[in-house]
Structures are given as structure tokens and as C-alpha cells.
Amino acid sequence: MTSTIQAAPPSPRTPHGWGGHPRRLARWLARRLLRGPAGDPAWARPALLVLLAATGVLYIWGLGASGWANAFYSAAVQAGATSWKAFFFGSSDAAGAITVDKTPAALWPMALAARVFGVNTWSILVPQALMGVATVGVLHAAVRRRFPAWAALLAGAALALTPVAALMFRFNNPDALLVLLLTLGAYATLRAQETASTRWLLLAAACAGTGFLAKMLQAFLVVPVFALVYLAAAPAPVRRRLWQLAAAGGALLVSAGWWVAAVALVPASSRPYIGGSQHDSVLELALGYNGLGRLNGEETGGLGNLDQDAGWGRMFGTVIGGQISWLLPAALILLAAGLWATWRAPRTDPARAALAVWGGWLLLTAAIFSFMRGIFHEYYTVALAPAIAALTGMGAALLWERRRAPEAAAILSVTVAVTAVWAYVLLGRSPDWRPWLAPAVVAAGLVAAAGLAAVRVLRGPLLAGVAALAVAACLAGPAAYAAETAATPHTGAIVTAGPATSGGSGPGRGPGTRRGSARGRFR
Numbered sequence: 453m454t455s456t457i458q459a460a461p462p463s464p465r466t467p468h469g470w471g472g473h474p475r476r477l478a479r480w481l482a483r484r485l486l487r488g489p490a491g492d493p494a495w496a497r498p499a500l501l502v503l504l505a506a507t508g509v510l511y512i513w514g515l516g517a518s519g520w521a522n523a524f525y526s527a528a529v530q531a532g533a534t535s536w537k538a539f540f541f542g543s544s545d546a547a548g549a550i551t552v553d554k555t556p557a558a559l560w561p562m563a564l565a566a567r568v569f570g571v572n573t574w575s576i577l578v579p580q581a582l583m584g585v586a587t588v589g590v591l592h593a594a595v596r597r598r599f600p601a602w603a604a605l606l607a608g609a610a611l612a613l614t615p616v617a618a619l620m621f622r623f624n625n626p627d628a629l630l631v632l633l634l635t636l637g638a639y640a641t642l643r644a645q646e647t648a649s650t651r652w653l654l655l656a657a658a659c660a661g662t663g664f665l666a667k668m669l670q671a672f673l674v675v676p677v678f679a680l681v682y683l684a685a686a687p688a689p690v691r692r693r694l695w696q697l698a699a700a701g702g703a704l705l706v707s708a709g710w711w712v713a714a715v716a717l718v719p720a721s722s723r724p725y726i727g728g729s730q731h732d733s734v735l736e737l738a739l740g741y742n743g744l745g746r747l748n749g750e751e752t753g754g755l756g757n758l759d760q761d762a763g764w765g766r767m768f769g770t771v772i773g774g775q776i777s778w779l780l781p782a783a784l785i786l787l788a789a790g791l792w793a794t795w796r797a798p799r800t801d802p803a804r805a806a807l808a809v810w811g812g813w814l815l816l817t818a819a820i821f822s823f824m825r826g827i828f829h830e831y832y833t834v835a836l837a838p839a840i841a842a843l844t845g846m847g848a849a850l851l852w853e854r855r856r857a858p859e860a861a862a863i864l865s866v867t868v869a870v871t872a873v874w875a876y877v878l879l880g881r882s883p884d885w886r887p888w889l890a891p892a893v894v895a896a897g898l899v900a901a902a903g904l905a906a907v908r909v910l911r912g913p914l915l916a917g918v919a920a921l922a923v924a925a926c927l928a929g930p931a932a933y934a935a936e937t938a939a940t941p942h943t944g945a946i947v948t949a950g951p952a953t954s955g956g957s958g959p960g961r962g963p964g965t966r967r968g969s970a971r972g973r974f975r
Contacts, residue, residue: 500604503592504589507608508581511580511938514938516573518577518622518943519573520576526576528559531544531548532559532560532566533571539563555666555734557629557711558628561579561583562580580624580628581622583628583629583632584620584628584632587632590632591604591607592604594642595608595845595846602849603846605845609927610845610930611837613930613931614837614930615949616775616830619937629666630667633663634659634671634835634838636659638809638813638838641809645686646687656678657700660674669739681805681812683697685799685805686800715734746828747825762822767836768780771948774949776834776836778874778875778926778929778933779841779844779926782844782926783843787811789860790803806846807846814840814843817835821835830948831949847867855904855907864904868900869898871897871925873894875893875897885951896928903917903921903922937950
């Protein structure tokens with residue numbers, strides 16, 4: 453069965469004949485901002501602007517309460533705002549004695565803001581929040597390439613309301629920049645796949661490479677997925693696809709390696725010691741403590757996996773489940789359904805390629821997170837949020853397009869029911885927090901699921917009402933957790949989203965007694 457969903461219409465260029473008059477140009481820009489591309493529904497662009505504005509409010513409101521947030525990185529921001537040498541190397545101190553235990557790209561936007569606005573909570577944390585808004589916008593644009601405007605809005609809202617996203621885009625860890633760069637890389641990969649564009653493929657590689665400078669090897673988890681999807685689905689001869697991927701590999705190496713090479717060329721006596729390494733080496737840090745050691749638990753100076761919870765169930769565990777897994781079952785179901793819906797499509801079908809990019813991202817990253825035996829913190833799962841959100845929007849659109857078919861209606865119904873029941877389970881882990889919410893969510897979800905089972909006979913307002921109830925039931929739980937996260941100050945090295953859970957941890961605090969305080973120094 454092939455997909456009939458078409459790409460969003462291209463945006464028209466600035467009209468000729470505006471005569472250089474600034475007022476006319478301002479009016480034209482205002483119309484374009486509100487109307488969007490030709491052919492879009494009239495509500496699409498205003499709805500996107502509302503989504504981005506609401507995301508900004510959620511991520512920025514009350515940031516001052518978090519103080520210095522992660523003081524380890526805030527100290528490095530202060531150093532970078534004082535000394536350009538400390539800025540370049542990511543030093544923890546202005547004197548340049550030792551760097552943080554990551555490459556420094558994530559510090560640079562905050563340090564630049566601190567140079568302009570002074571070192572304070574807002575200059576440190578607002579750049580992170582703006583990265584979150586940008587990530588939602590990029591994800592919306594990526595989904596909108598081949599799917600309806602409402603599907604892109606659903607994906608963007610799902611990302612914005614993911615509790616761990618609301619946490620990390622309000623915090624000064626490297627994950628905010630990493631997630632933005634990887635989402636940009638996915639968007640560029642999909643643009644490259646549509647027309648076999650070398651330029652877009654190089655941009656995708658550069659985004660992943662720059663992600664290495666934010667959080668080292670974690671940025672490379674998606675690279676095999678991007679490369680394989682392009683190799684399999686780009687509309688070009690195999691030879692052209694291969695040399696394009698070779699060029700992209702060069703771009704990846706340059707964008708990831710220029711800073712490493714610069715550090716290697718500077719004598720050790722003239723630069724800070726590389727924090728987190730045993731022998732003052734960036735490569736040792738990347739491949740050891742922040743690389744293979746995270747996978748096998750044998751990193752020097754680490755504590756290994758104290759939880760012993762590695763396995764397929766980790767993403768659904770007591771604390772991690774509330775961070776990321778609200779829509780994870782739905783994303784997996786909709787990924788399978790989307791691949792079924794596009795199974796007979798041509799090799800170069802962009803909709804199926806999009807499912808492969810986001811689905812591969814989710815499956816590979818989730819598998820590594822689930823089985824890694826080294827240091828693992830709950831907030832790492834923010835890297836899954838764009839993929840889960842994209843698959844939710846795209847899969848829902850593909851099934852909704854086919855809702856008159858009994859199997860599509862059944863899958864939609866099951867997806868909503870499973871999501872509502874899982875939300876009931878997650879909310880039940882905080883029995884004293886909003887006790888009315890869990891029964892309300894599961895009741896609304898089951899009613900919506902029953903309506904979707906009969907979607908073939910529904911029309912007009914009743915159909916729209918069932919769809920709206922389904923979306924509300926699926927997003928109510930993560931939205932409540934995200935709001936709780938935004939309303940709570942977060943400080944320290946290890947933080948979690950949402951309310952306290954039984955046997956777990958609460959907002960603004962590190963993990964509970966099952967991990968102990970010693971682990972707080974590892975990031």
C-alpha cells in the first residue's frame with residue numbers, strides 16, 4: 453500500500469516590485485509569517501506560532517529559580533565569559549587549569565550570552581530554552597515536508613511536552629545543543645534524500661560532527677541510520693550515492709575533528725589539562741570515559757552501572773518511564789503501521805524514508821541506552837524525544853488517511869488505548885500527586901479508542917471530537933509532568949523531571965537512595 457500524502461508546497465520568494473519601501477516589506481513579511489506557504493490551511497501558520505510561543509513560555513518561565521543549575525558547567529561558562537582561552541578549551545576556571553569532562557561546544561552559546569548580558573541565571577539558561585524552541589520548530593518543519601500540517605503540529609507538541617525535554621531545555625547540560633543538532637541533521641538528511649542533494653547531505657554530516665563537539669560519541673549514534681537511509685532511498689545511481697556518502701564522511705570528520713586537532717597541536721604546557729582523561733588526551737576522553745566505557749562499564753574513574761537495570765525494560769523503569777516513555781509504545785506501534793502503509797511504495801518514497809530515519813534513530817539509540825553497562829543517567833533519554841514525537845505525528849497521519857480501512861481504524865484505536873493505559877501506570881507511580889489525573893486520562897483514552905474503532909461511520913463534529921479527545925488523552929500525562937518540571941527549580945549534577953515516584957526521585961533532585969550520592973560527580 454503506497455502513501456498519497458504529498459509534500460508541503462514550496463514557499464514563494466519575496467515579490468518583486470516592493471520598491472524598496474520598508475513599510476511594504478514589513479507588511480509582506482507579516483502576511484507571510486501568518487499565512488505560511490501557499491496551499492497551507494489558513495490556521496496552520498498561526499497554530500505553529502502559538503506552539504512555538506507556548507514552548508518558549510514553558511521553557512523560559514521561572515528559570516531564575518534554578519540559580520546556577522548545574523554549577524559544574526556554570527563555572528565553565530563564567531570562565532569562558534572572562535577568558536577567551538578558557539572559552540575555546542572549555543576550561544572550568546578562568547586561569548585555564550583543567551577543562552570540563554566534555555568537548556566545549558555546548559558551553560559556547562552560554563558563554564557568549566554571559567559576555568553580552570553578564571554571568572547570571574538567565575544568560576546561562578535562556579540559550580538552552582531557545583534551543584528547545586528551535587528544536588520544536590525544526591521537527592515541525594521535518595514532519596511537514598511530507599505530512600499534513602496537523603501531523604507536524606502534533607509532533608512538535610509531543611516533543612515540547614516530553615517531560616525530559618522540558619527538563620533539559622531548562623538546564624545547562626550539553627544535551628540541549630546535542631538534541632538540536634541531531635534534529636537538524638535528521639531534517640537535512642530528509643532534504644538530501646528527496647533530491648539526492650549533496651549540499652544537504654554535507655549539512656547533515658556537519659550537524660552530527662558538531663554534535664560530537666557538544667557531547668562526543670553520543671552524537672554519532674544516529675550517523676549509521678542517516679547514512680543507510682540515504683544509501684537505500686536517495687533517487688540517484690549507486691555510484692553517486694557512494695561518493696556523496698564518502699564526501700559526507702569527510703565533512704563529519706572535519707566538523708568533529710577540527711577542535712580535537714587544534715587541542716593536539718597546542719603544547720600541554722600552554723593549555724588546560726583535559727578533564728575526565730587519565731593522560732591529558734581528548735581522544736582518550738572521547739573513546740574511554742565518554743565512549744566505550746559508557747557501553748561496557750569499564751571506564752576509568754567511573755562507577756559502572758550501579759543499578760544493574762540494563763535490559764529492554766530500562767526505558768520503562770520506575771524513574772526513566774516518566775521521563776520519556778509516555779508515547780514510546782505509540783511510537784513503536786505507529787512505526788510498524790507506517791512501514792506497513794508504505795510497504796509497496798517506490799524505493800525512493802520520502803514518507804517511508806522519513807519513517808526509516810526517525811525509526812532507526814529511536815530503535816538504535818534506545819537499544820544502546822537500554823543495554824549500556826556504564827554510567828547512565830535518566831536525562832540522557834532526551835535524545836529519544838525528537839524521534840518518538842516525529843513517529844507519533846507521521847504514523848498518526850498515515851493511519852488517519854486510511855481510517856476508513858478496518859485495519860487502520862483498529863490500529864488507531866489500539867494505539868490510543870495502549871497509550872492511555874500506560875499513562876495510567878506511569879501516573880500511578882506518584883499516587884499522591886494529582887490522584888484524579890490517572891483515572892481521568894484512562895477513561896478519556898478508552899472512550900476515544902472506542903470512538904476510533906468506529907471511525908469509519910463518524911462524520912463532522914463527532915469525528916473531530918473523537919480525534920481531539922484522543923490527542924488530549926495521550927498528551928495529558930506528559931503535559932502534567934512537563935508543567936510540574938517547569939514549576940520546580942532544578943540544581944545539581946543529576947536531575948529528573950516530574951514529581952517524585954515510588955522508589956525513584958523527584959524534580960529538582962538527583963536520584964534517590966538506590967543510587968547514593970557518590971554518583972553525583974559523574975555527568
